[in-house]
Each structure stands twice: as C-alpha cells, then as structure tokens.
Amino acid sequence: MTALTHGPATEAEGLADLNQAAEALWLAVQQADLPEAWRQGFSVEVLAEVGSTNTCAMTLGRNAESGAAAPAVVVAWQQTAGRGRAGRSWQAQPGHTLTCSLGLPLNLDAVPGGGSALSLAAGLAVAEALRTLPGHPPVQLKWPNDLQVAGRKLGGLLIEAQAPAHLPAGERWVVIGLGLNLGPTPHEQQGQRVALADLGCTLTPGVALALLMPALLQAVHWFSQHGFAPLQARWQALHALQGREVALWARLPDGVSPDAPHAPAPDQSGHLEGVNSDGSLRVRLPDGTVAQWQVGDVSVRPQPH
Numbered sequence: 001m002t003a004l005t006h007g008p009a010t011e012a013e014g015l016a017d018l019n020q021a022a023e024a025l026w027l028a029v030q031q032a033d034l035p036e037a038w039r040q041g042f043s044v045e046v047l048a049e050v051g052s053t054n055t056c057a058m059t060l061g062r063n064a065e066s067g068a069a070a071p072a073v074v075v076a077w078q079q080t081a082g083r084g085r086a087g088r089s090w091q092a093q094p095g096h097t098l099t100c101s102l103g104l105p106l107n108l109d110a111v112p113g114g115g116s117a118l119s120l121a122a123g124l125a126v127a128e129a130l131r132t133l134p135g136h137p138p139v140q141l142k143w144p145n146d147l148q149v150a151g152r153k154l155g156g157l158l159i160e161a162q163a164p165a166h167l168p169a170g171e172r173w174v175v176i177g178l179g180l181n182l183g184p185t186p187h188e189q190q191g192q193r194v195a196l197a198d199l200g201c202t203l204t205p206g207v208a209l210a211l212l213m214p215a216l217l218q219a220v221h222w223f224s225q226h227g228f229a230p231l232q233a234r235w236q237a238l239h240a241l242q243g244r245e246v247a248l249w250a251r252l253p254d255g256v257s258p259d260a261p262h263a264p265a266p267d268q269s270g271h272l273e274g275v276n277s278d279g280s281l282r283v284r285l286p287d288g289t290v291a292q293w294q295v296g297d298v299s300v301r302p303q304p305h
Contacts, residue, residue: 011094022046038071054101069167073100104173106118128234138150142300182208183197184197235275270286
C-alpha cells in the first residue's frame with residue numbers, strides 16, 4: 001500500500017485501497033499476540049456505502065452464532081449517517097476520511113479497575129500510533145474520546161455495547177467506532193478541524209486502517225488484562241487540557257456542542273488536574289474541593305480568555 005497525493009479519487013479506487021488494506025490487516029492479526037479465538041475468527045468487511053459503521057458492526061455481533069463471536073472490523077468508503085457523542089453527527093467525505101468500527105466480545109466487568117476507561121485506552125492507542133508517522137504529528141487527546149492537534153479536531157471515537165444472549169455470562173459485544181480526518185480540510189472548516197494532510201501526512205483510508213487497527217486491537221486486549229491504571233500517566237501526557245482551566249457540562253442538548261453560540265452555561269468550572277485510574281476526570285473547583293466527572297457525561301472546553 002502506498003500513500004497517494006490526494007487519496008483515491010473514485011469509489012472503485014477507494015474500494016481497491018480498502019480491500020488491499022483488509023488483506024494486510026488480516027495477515028497482521030494472524031501474526032499478532034492476541035487470543036487464538038480472536039485470530040481464528042477475525043474478519044474485515046469492506047463496504048462501498050453504509051449509514052454507520054458502528055451500527056453495522058453491532059449487527060454483526062448480534063447475528064453471530066453462539067460461541068462464534070470474534071473481532072470484526074467494518075470499514076466504509078462512504079458513511080452517510082455517522083454518529084458522535086450526545087447525538088452529534090460526524091461528517092465524512094469519501095476518500096478524505098477513515099470511517100471504521102471494531103466490534104469484539106469483552107467482559108468489561110473483569111477488567112482490572114473496571115472497564116469504564118476503555119475509550120481512553122483506545123484513544124491513547126490511536127494517538128500514539130499517529131505520532132509515529134513521518135514528521136511525528138503532535139496528536140493530542142481531549143477527554144474522553146477526541147483526537148486533536150492544536151485545539152482543532154482531528155478525529156474521535158464512539159464506543160457502544162450490548163449484551164446479546166449468545167455471549168457467555170458477563171461478556172458484551174463492544175463496538176469502537178473511529179472517524180479520522182485525512183484531509184485536506186476545507187478552508188471554511190480550518191478553524192475547528194484539522195486533517196493529517198494539513199500536517200504533511202497524506203494517507204489513503206486503507207493505509208490509515210492498516211496502521212491503526214492492529215494497534216487498537218492490541219491495546220484493547222492489553223486493557224482487558226491490565227486495566228487503565230498503567231496507562232494513566234501516558235494518557236495525561238497527551239491530554240490537550242491537562243492543567244488548564246476548563247468549563248464542564250454534565251449534559252448538553254442532543255446535537256449541541258459546548259462551543260456552539262447557543263450552548264447553555266457550564267455546570268462547573270475549575271482546574272483540570274488529570275484523570276483517575278478508572279478514567280474519570282478530576283477537576284479542582286474554585287472552593288478547593290475536587291469534583292470527579294465520569295466518562296461519557298461531560299464535554300470540556302478551555303474557558304474563554
């Protein structure tokens with residue numbers, strides 16, 4: 001696989017790129033230090049168009065035969081109804097965005113320290129893999145599941161889980177969706193978004209998939225055995241808002257982001273001290289008390305100066 005100057009221009013080129021990546025990904029998984037059941041049952045589904053890769057990956061988990069659930073990747077040339085957190089949409093331009101999802105069976109209750117920090121562990125794996133690209137793009141994390149560069153959004157993750165009846169007791173089918181801007185970013189969006197091409201790293205969706213998915217699979221397996229505590233310092237080192245004054249919202253209306261002109265006033269503000277071993281956010285309030293914010297119910301932005 002090779003990086004193209006402007007990425008695949010047509011659907012046929014894009015599907016050829018993704019199918020080539022799927023073959024390389026399957027081979028990489030067979031050679032990886034992963035559970036035998038994961039390697040034997042691993043699959044990749046390449047689609048020309050899909051509403052949401054997360055929805056498709058969730059369906060694969062529901063429809064798997066009893067005892068046959070194994071990691072499955074869904075990747076699409078075009079995603080028409082991508083989702084972000086809190087009902088926000090994810091806009092993806094074919095050939096300029098990686099849209100994929102990883103579905104796999106996990107017992108989150110058996111993770112040391114609990115499984116609530118899965119999105120942080122997954123985000124760290126993606127960020128660290130991206131930072132190995134030529135030029136070492138300075139990718140950072142924003143709690144709980146965004147990828148940023150200099151305050152502009154590069155991508156994000158969306159994690160969903162269900163407990164189909166065919167899975168063993170305690171296991172859930174977990175889907176980790178990833179959207180990544182490959183670029184280039186349209187001029188009118190350059191204040192809010194950034195793409196890898198803007199940073200001098202021009203990848204096709206297939207090349208990005210082959211780079212990131214093995215790292216994500218390995219990270220999820222490692223997290224299932226060791227939890228988030230050993231990753232805590234590495235995650236905080238890449239947190240864009242570490243040590244900053246921040247504003248926090250417990251719940252925003254569906255589709256409304258904190259930086260929207262009509263966003264409500266924040267619920268709390270304070271000094272962001274870091275994350276706990278369970279992935280929750282730790283914020284020191286103006287009165288000196290420390291608030292703990294759980295993953296999945298908050299949005300964070302630097303306070304305006």
